Amino acid sequence: MSILLKKETSILVQGITGSEGLFHTEQMIDYGSNILCGVTPGKGGQHATKNNLPVFNSIEDAKKKFKIDASIIFVPPRFAANAILEAIEQKISLIVCISEGIPVRDMKKVKIALDASSSILIGPNCPGLITAEESKMGITPGFICKKGSIGILSKSGTLTYEAIDQIVNIGYGISTAVGIGGDPIIGSSMIDILKHFENDSETEAVVLIGEIGGNMENEAAKWIKNNFSKPVVSFIAGQTAPKGKRMGHAGAIISEGSETAEAKIKTLKECGISVSKTVSEIGITMKKLLGEK
């Protein structure tokens, strides 16, 4: 099994005709994702990708022809919030938004609509998710994933890849890897995703990757202590990051003491969670932890 995304999940691509959207749609198709069609307003009736997928003007139009489980968004940031709102309105169960640079004010509106709906949003500003050897929605390089029982949950794209790679290289595999994004407002929190991993019988352990900024890692640590039954290895990036400087991700900025890497590592340890000292030791820390059991 896996979480959120399976081989049969039927997927629509919002922004399929843009250069990013087109490129990654083909990558996803090559990986085996069940992509049915795309949406680009004004380009309804056209076809895109080497598979000649139909393009619609809206999700509403697409739904007349296809049953859509999930939507992935590659829309420029100034239009991305409306794309998410459209997917929420059309009751798409799983929405993944890759776009980086959406204004916070727009995401506040999205968050209100999302909370009132039953849709799940991953991102924005994230690499998306991949269920090993089944399907991917996003930009994670598929070839690094091998099927297995470790779940990955991360705020950062390349750190997700790094963790997958290390886990595979030490002989384990991946159930699902989820990049939730590093923006101040994101659709799914660490706790939201951990709940899915807890209920997934094939995920035996989880790698949790955080960074400076916000308090999500601290909240996740406390939640894990009381609610999560599986082993967790964590890593927090940004121990050398200066206060008050935005480190790439819009949300990666230390504005109070609890948001530092040091404070988060301390909280994780206090909650009994293994912390990988450096980024190089994520795989080996997992191996040690699972070996002990």
Next chain:
Amino acid sequence: MKIHEYQAKQILSEYNVPVQRGYVVSNQHDISETIQKVQNDFNSESVVVKAQIHAGGRGKGGGVKFCPNYKNALEASQSILGMNLITPQTGKDGKIVNQIFITEAIDIGKELYFALMFDRSKNADVFIVSTEGGMDIEEVAEKFPEKIVKAWISGETKPLRDAINKIIESLELSSIKNAYTFFENIYQCYNQNDCSLLEINPLVITKDKKLIALDAKVDIDSNALYRQEKISSFHDKTEEDPLELQASEFGLNYIKLDGNVGCMVNGAGLAMATMDIIKHCGGEPANFLDVGGAANVDTIKNGFKIILSDPNVKSILINIFGGIVRCDRVANGVIQAIKELNLDVGVVVRLQGTNADLARKILDESDIKLESAETIEEAAKKAVAMVS
């Protein structure tokens, strides 16, 4: 993006938020005339001279002076304009004051602290107020946490009303006539201008019982600048680190640090993790640099140029996880960039992902002086060894 106090007050005024008024001066020749204009226009014999830099603690560094008369104001203005102002937030090098704001003096009854920002834990905007105006909010939080009141708003009408009423009650402002509209207008200003922070410290209750913003600090969400034309024009490039500014023109995300091991990485999280492991291996990172998804010859060349503009850099670690970009292409890009730039510092390259083995072979067989590494830790150790 940060803007200056006088610019923030200009925006607040558009929303009918009362502010301490004044005029900005950037030239010594205009000082005298401007002081007189402030005195006449605002009917205020005493004036305040305030350095305009993007850093707090200006008063502590001597960048804010109360001047009871014209003569004092002239002296203060002449010395503050052009001075190198060092405050607790500027760093030890300080900042040159290119503009001063000469304002009316306000008859202060009581000083409060006010801020409006987004609370990530609660996914809502929050008013933060305190009766300890003028003091650093961090200091208040540490010494008198009970004096800080927070009220959250989630974007709809009623929560805003409730939040404002809570503030008025906790600060005992019910006798202040303009209190409700003051906070309501500030919220509209914050929301419509895509502010990520709107701080007023101090927020003053005048002796005749009115609220006035004595200072104003506003940060704008950079992602929203495309629709904030006026605020975009407030961008003061002289306030930015020149290297960071140049990097952003190259489309690179660079932040200068104090160490001597430079690094070039794809992805912000991996870039931070790379800095951390340099430190872990006994070195000090010289920078944060995220070259983004497209690690081609040009981005690598520009990355080298930026890193090497910092004279402290003695070695460079390149750490690229090739997912969509193939590592062999990155390797060829690195070699070409080093050749074209005649690099003379040590370079360690760690490439992982698509075609990583082929990439290592290309690097090892090239006639360029560089070292390759398989893990990040190995790469960090090598880069640190080069500087010690």
